[in-house]
Amino acid sequence: MKKVALFGGSFDPIHTDHINIMKSCKKDLKFDEVWLIPTYLNPFKLISTSSVNQRLEMIKIAIKGLDFVKVKTYEISKTVRSYTYDTVCYYKKKYPNINFSFIMGSDQLDKFEKWDHFKNLIKAIDFKVYKRSDTYNNEIINKYNLELFEFENNFISSTEIRNLEKLNLQIKEVNDYINYNLMYLYERLESRMTQERYFHSLNVGRYSLELALLNNCDLNKAFVAGTLHDIAKEWDYDEMNEYINLFDKSLLKEPKQVWHSFVGSFHLKKDWLIDDPVITSAVFKHTVADKDMSVIDMIVFCADKISYERDYFDIERFRAVVKADLKMGFKELLKRQFEFAKLKNGVENIGTKLLEAYDWWVTNDN
Incomplete structure (x- = not known):
């Protein structure tokens, strides 16, 4: 039988x-x-x-x-x-x-x-x-x-997997499916960010998807990177320090206010086991940009600055420019980011990364 x-x-x-x-x-x-x-x-x-x-x-x-x-x-x-x-x-x-x-x-x-x-x-x-x-x-x-x-x-256990534990023992293809579909997102993030930050992250994901549609690039990667861009935003600086020391100590020289973008990228690599450089790069560069910016890098950078819940002077103009010409909109938002950082912290405290990006894209108009 x-x-x-x-x-x-x-x-x-x-x-x-x-x-x-x-x-x-x-x-x-x-x-x-x-x-x-x-x-x-x-x-x-x-x-x-x-x-x-x-x-x-x-x-x-x-x-x-x-x-x-x-x-x-x-x-x-x-x-x-x-x-x-x-x-x-x-x-x-x-x-x-x-x-x-x-x-x-x-x-x-x-x-x-x-x-x-x-x-x-x-x-x-x-x-x-x-x-x-x-x-x-x-x-x-x-x-x-x-x-x-x-x-x-x-x-x-399944509970551990949902809570980002022991992912190195999980089936890689299943873990990739979970990550690319942003499954278990709320339970993975609820203890690490406020409701306000969580909904901002969802908005940036949606806006990244909208911009990806306009610019004919990978919709899923733009959506995932946009949604996860601020994943380390509300971590304490001691924890951020540990990740930066582990991955790239030179970044400790950058202003603490932008550490979360670097740490978020490292966190996705180390703890989520996301090995896709398109996604981790966009998270890494979403705050102060870089001389080397892919289309998705620009999309997430811009989506963060003009997401649906944002409301500041002239934001509708920025949104219109970004949707009409992504590169031009990125440059304008980068210029705004630079001017804001200079006003808030002084030019001597802007940080190397933002200064290099500004010189490349705005001053030299590449």
Whole structure:
């Protein structure tokens, strides 16, 4: 009789330990197939932090090449809370000639007896438990005579991935998908920036997208860079100092007010694992620019200065110029930035980066 492992979960997002458990099901437990069953909403969670389509796309990326894994949308397509008992009954009735087992992680043991229709469920199907950590509810294991298995464990969780932890252990292609779709953005930023800064960042992302459409360049990269441009804006200077010391100590000579642009770029490389130079360059240059400015560099620089919530004298003229001629608008905004910095801090405190950019683009009119 065909042996199939039912593996349910939120998979929000799917990660390497999920994949390693599935591989163990095939290699060690000798299942013919693993049926992955993403839930629409875990009964013990109030909300999912990603869309159904996004989770399915991440799963598709993660299981590429694993022919024994099949994705089943029975639960996720119901758009209501999902219960394991209903799923087990559905598949056992539909496929009476398949020997099913249900896969769970040891982290679920504490709530195991609270699962819906538990008394019927524990009789309906055999459970295989994978050891997710060194501490687990051994009392439940013994009480229900459950089998506990080990696997190639990275000891990571979806919660950690959402919170920018252990990304070096995550599936790179899934991490790239998350970054390029700005998933889990609010929970990654809520503790690091004010609501006002957060909405400014969203506005700059939207404005960058609008300018990218006008200038026929990569929409997604402009949108991501614009949205993340101020990611380090409200960090304390001690933390910024650590990143600059790690990546480029010469930048410590620049005014502290512009450190966040450099640190934001370094943070995206180091902690988000964004290795796209187009995005990290635009974040790096969005405050004081540079002699070498790509179209997306200019877009994010300008979008930051004229985003939707900005309101200062002559801003509509700046917006009109930028939309009509990006390079000309960039030069005008760079000139405004230079004059503002000179007025506020004095010409001797402007900083090398802004001075070089101003001389190249405005004084020498390149």
